[in-house]
Amino acid sequence: MLGVLARKVLGTANDRKIKPKWRVVERINALEPQMAALSDEDLRGKTEAYRARLAKGETLDALLPEAFATVREAAKRAIGLRPFDVQLVGGMILHEGRISEMKTGEGKTLVATLPVYLNALTGKGVHVVTVNDYLARRDAEWMGKVYAFLGLSTGVVVPGVDDAARKRAYACDVTYATNNELGFDYLRDNMKFRLEDMVQRGHAFAIVDEVDSILIDEARTPLIISGPTQDQSALYIAIDKLMPSLAPEHYEIDEKQRTATLTEDGNEFVEEKLREAGFLKGQATLYDPENVSLVHHVNQALRAHRMFQRDKDYIVKNGRVVIIDEFTGRMMDGRRWGDGLHQAVEAKEGCAIQPENVTLASITFQNYFRLYEKLAGMTGTALTEAEEFQSIYALDVVEVPTNVPVARVDDDDQVYRTNREKTEAIIAAIKDGRRRGQPILVGTTSIEKSEQLSAALKKAGVPHQVLNARYHEQEAFIVAQAGRPSAVTIATNMAGRGTDIKLGGNVEMRIAEKVGDETDPAKIAEITRRVTAEVEAARQQALAAGGLWVIGTERHESRRIDNQLRGRSGRQGDPGRSTFFLSLEDDLMRIFGGGRMDGMLQKLGLQEGEAIVHTWVNKAIERAQGKVEARNFDIRKNLLKFDDVMNDQRKAIFAQRR
Structure with missing residues (x-):
């Protein structure tokens, strides 16, 4: 009762974060007639004027009202869009290095231009991170008109672009790219032999669009650059042939943990078949030390057949097994499952089996994005994961009111x-x-x-x-x-x-x-x-x-x-x-x-x-979802614990290379 009363009098914690920003919005709105009176050339000239003031020691926070008013006017002239007051609030939250939760249709793409312009004035470059290549291209072309109007350069990094073009894109004031491209470029840079061959120039400020998808959903999958090892395709094919003859009593499936294991009966059955095929000699068993890799191959083949479904977890395209992202439903071209799982799926589908790879460099998204001096994000759905954003990325989630009620x-x-x-x-x-x-x-x-x-x-x-x-x-x-x-x-x-x-x-x-x-x-x-x-x-x-x-x-x-x-x-x-x-x-x-x-x-x-x-049915379903989310959070926390150990070593080695 007291809590309800306090919220009515004092407002929620979110209201208290938003309230001071309305005073800044009033200052930005007061500058609108002044900006509207400027010629295109004078408006563009504001960029150099702001940079000169920064060089003399003025802060970005002090420049914010004028810079936001400048972007608002430039957006009106360049693309015919005028940011609403709530979009200005969203822009301020991003500038502070927080997550701005804004509902669909509230114009997150336009909101990003406000803090991007302000922070690009430092000359250190700003990265805008999108969930796919289509959006990176679209947003760079669309919002690039606003930046170009104000004299800033815009680059875009997408697959298939060579190193020289990547270097030019990263040298721009604003760079649009997907999380995968950014992470892989960082790993590739640290495998280069010469400093001048590196394409990235630093990690000053990043705004992550659909931040929950990138920093939470995809955080279970580390980025890995790998090289080929010994070809074992004959072994994958031979073990794959055993799988259709396995009966339900030969294995156990745990769908919650996504694991598949052989039972005692299953072990005996597989051992007998492997002896017939010549992979086990005499009285040797599957679990003898010298047969450890056989056990691994059998387990991965079992997972491929019983846990991974075609057209759900992957598709077969042009004779290749392509992973489907479970969160976005998109193809993840170039990505492969590790530990021989991808080869087991290729054997199952009758595709050409690519050699298993050895890891040359890897990083999790958690540790990649923690490289940035300042990080911010936008999404329509972040509050349910506020605890994880705070504990792993030290990011605060602020809900921005809608321009018109939903x-x-x-x-x-x-x-x-x-x-x-x-x-x-x-x-x-x-x-x-x-x-x-x-x-x-x-x-x-x-x-x-x-x-x-x-x-x-x-x-x-x-x-x-x-x-x-x-x-x-x-x-x-x-x-x-x-x-x-x-x-x-x-x-x-x-x-x-x-x-x-x-x-x-x-x-x-x-x-x-x-x-x-x-x-x-x-x-x-x-x-x-x-x-x-x-x-x-x-x-x-x-x-x-x-x-x-x-x-x-x-x-x-x-x-x-x-x-x-x-x-x-x-x-x-x-x-x-x-x-x-x-x-x-x-x-x-x-x-x-x-x-x-x-x-x-x-x-x-x-x-x-x-x-x-x-x-009550809705509540029961939400409880089930809560259990899954809690388990996935634990998986990500454990992954991060291991990667944190590697991260210290990674930073030390990468620093020596430079």
Whole structure:
């Protein structure tokens, strides 16, 4: 009671962090008429004036109101966007080296330009980190116009760029890159023989977009540069042939820990088969010291067959096994599982087996990003992991208020007993939404599941688009159309980040599509006018139908991924709705207490095709997710403990090389 009263009088801890910033916003707003009166040349001249003041000892904090007012005016002139007051607040939080939690559609990409410009004035370079190459290119091109207007240079680092181009990109005032490119460039730099061959020039300030994805979800996977070792492809193929003949009593699976081990019966069976194949001699057993590598190969083959699923954990593309990122649903080209697991999966799929690799250099994302003198981040979902951000990165999470209140309705989960009943309910809901003219985004947890649902919709005669790692080249086009009336888009987690679904469709992309190769200014103006009117009419129709309806087909291990999907709807005060359809056969429900819940539903007399919808079900699911998140946090903490030991040695060796 006292706590509630104190919050009403004093506000929450978050309110107290935000409150002082409104006074700075007033100072920035007061400068707006003055900045608007400047010519383009005079506005650009502000950059050198600020740099001169910094050289004389003035601080970045003292320059902040003027610098932010300068960027706001430059953004209006260069790209036709004016940062809102709440975006100025978000920019201040980033400048302070904190995490700014901003909801979808609040313009995080534009927010970053404010602290990026201010900190780039030091001449040390600022890194803006994105979750994929498409966003790095898009944001560098889009926001690069603002920086160029103010006389700053912008570079972008993406795969396939040579060292000379990388060095030029890192030498720019602002560099856009993915976390993988930054980390691998750091490792490669420290394997170079000459200082002048290094491409990075230091780690002054980084702003990480979708910070929870990069600093938490991907933190379980270290970056590794490796070299080939002895070819053992014959052994992988021979052991792979044993796997289909294993019976369920030969092995045990622990889905929570993602492990697969042979039972006593399984050991005897495999030993007998290995003797027949000539890999074990005489009375030798699998666990004799000289056969340790055989045990390892058998265990990895068992994991490949029983734990790793095609079109969920990986896809086969052009005869290669390509890993699928479980958090983003994207292909991780060039990344390979270690300890022979990738080779075991290649043997399972009949692909050419690449030699196993030995590690030449490695670093975790935790230790890479702790190299920066100042680190900040943006995301729509960080508060659930505030403890981890604080304990590992010393990053404070501040929730920024939305420019317009969120008008989305989040329904209670609908839980069915079987997948079949759930799929039927989803199809019925989609048909219902389409009849009203409502755009619908359906979120799935894997490629396989997105394609199964697509097949079911095709059978039911429902037109739709599919967005997953197989079709990632069409991502921008599919997302641009996802907000049109009655549009149905099935997506993996790919659609959860860095994308903005606008009701009515994306007007810029539609105009570009219609204009094509047209060069006549009068015709282009006419096309622009017509398409803009069409998109606005479609937007009004979608609004009247209730806005974007997000349908989740399964709960993810992490609440944040679910919240990311929900956050696609209800942007900038638009109406919207989100509903999760679940079944007791879903992975999360099955692994964490689905049996108990099934018994409960039977006692309640639940009929086939009927769903249970109740707040306590949501709470039970959130508890299950909390357990998984806590376990994953422990895994990351343990990984970091080991890497911290290596990190001291890594720093010492890398320092000697310089």
